[in-house]
Amino acid sequence: MDCLGRSIDIGSFRGIAIKVHPSFALLLIWVIYQWGFATGAGVPGVLFGTIVLLAVFGCVLAHELAHAVVAIRHGLAVHDITLLPIGGVARIEHASLTPRAETLIAVAGPLMNVLIALALTPLVLLIAVAHNINQAIGILLYADEISIAGFILYLWIANILLAIFNLLPAFPMDGGRVLRALLSAHRNRLSATRISVYTAQTMAVALGAGGLLIGDYLMPLVSVFILVSAQMEIRHVEIESALKALPVGQFALWEAGGISPDVPLSFATRGGPRDIVVTRNHQVVGMLWRHELLHHLSGSHHEIYVRDVMDRGFHPAEVSDSVYDVHLWMHESNRSAVPVIDNGEYRGIFTGDRLGHVYQVIEERNRAWHFGMLLAFWNRLRLVWR
Ligand SMILES: [Zn+2]
Known part of the structure; x- marks a missing residue:
């Protein structure tokens, strides 16, 4: 996660990168204090605490992986899973999900902790019988013990708490x-x-x-x-x-009707290099991308025409398509602009800059402040699935 500093790769699972954030090391200080000093157990205590910590974070990782696996099954891309001192985060692609899919992905994580707790329950019962524990509070007291029994009880409680905390509505x-x-x-x-x-x-x-x-x-x-x-x-x-309520046609720029495929490429730089829609008889026939334009102009000097360089694999939007759908498509396909058509005829170009303009319109309408900044911030955060 770039916004939180560089994380260290520790492996991968089914193509999902698993990372640990450097601040995770802070937990070791806590382990040294908690198991070494507070218990008076010294070095063996610290070793034991480290094993407990790794086991608990193994369960946190299992929780995130459960979200990730179910998300992948619903066709979403999972970028990575990062373990932080406060827990794990899985960065999952944002998409419109059906309520059912959203529920299944969300429930998968806590369910994993419930399953781990259930798997440990027979051992917990055995320990309870062996130590004559017949009250819930006894389990809590034994969970602090530096022993295999203490380890199992600690892990059992941790998984129950993880499930409850994450299921808070x-x-x-x-x-x-x-x-x-x-x-x-x-x-x-x-x-x-x-x-x-x-x-x-x-x-x-x-x-x-x-x-x-x-x-x-x-x-x-x-x-x-x-x-x-x-x-x-x-x-x-x-x-x-x-964004869903605004039609993209309202924000498309006419740009002099686009450019003809039969003019020299140098014509396209008039008014500054930018993405341009290529049109013939009011029909969109291609897209001339800014980077292609700059690339070819800096190369050979023989005459190149717009048609030689244009992208014929463009994807037009209808005037009535929502700004939301178009912006999502641009984001997913990594395109900086979209030609907008009306009944097959060219109507204008919608670009990333126009999107900024749409945010402004929404901002003014809602009289809210810093929407753009919030959105940029959220675009990072919303990939995070706790
Ligand atoms: Zn979760």
Whole structure:
């Protein structure tokens, strides 16, 4: 994740790169304190703590891989999984998902932790019998012990907590996505998102206040994290639904009707090198990409025509297509511009710059601030699936 600094590759699973963030090393300091000093166990304690830590993060990794595998099964690309001190993040391609697919991907992670806890349960019961533990609190006490029994109990509790925490119906937790997916069955995505975001924020405020009351300062931090993430999710969905409502034809530039395929390439640089639509008799016949234009102009000097260089494999948008669909297509196909047609006739060109203009229009309309910046930020974050 570039926004968080360089992570170290530690391997891959089915083509998904698995990385560890350098800040992960901070956890080792905690392990030395917690298992070495707090328990008074010294070096053996630290070794034991390291094994516990690796095992817990093995379960976090399994959680993320479960999300990733189900996402891949639904045709989404998974970029990588990064382990951070606060947990794991899987960067999964953003796409319009059916409520069912979104639920399945979201549930897969916590389900993995439930399965691990279930697999450990027979051992936990054996330990409980062997140590005469007949109360839940006893399990908590034994989980601190530096022994195989302590290790198994610790891992069992960790997986139960991972499942519960991630299933909280609050963005950005998996449970928040499930709640929205369930609500989407009866209402539109924007309204479903609003309800799940308000739920998340209410819970976050309660969590933060509760934490302050009992003197736990980690809970208010988690609360702020939920509040901010939830707010960004609602902003994102608001922009998304605004983009879906705007027809691309409204923002296409006429650009003098495009350029003819039969003129010399040097004609295309008039007005500055840029992406240009190639037209003949009001029909789009190709795209002249800026980089191709610059590449050929700096090369040989014999006469080259627009038709020699143009891209015939272009993909036109209809005037009525939404800005959202067109922008998604541009992003996925890595294109900087799209020719816009109306009943087969050229109507204009829609470019990345125009997209910036659309954001401005939305911004003015909603009188919200820094939408573009928020969106750029969110475009990074929304790849992250906790
Ligand atoms: Zn998750």
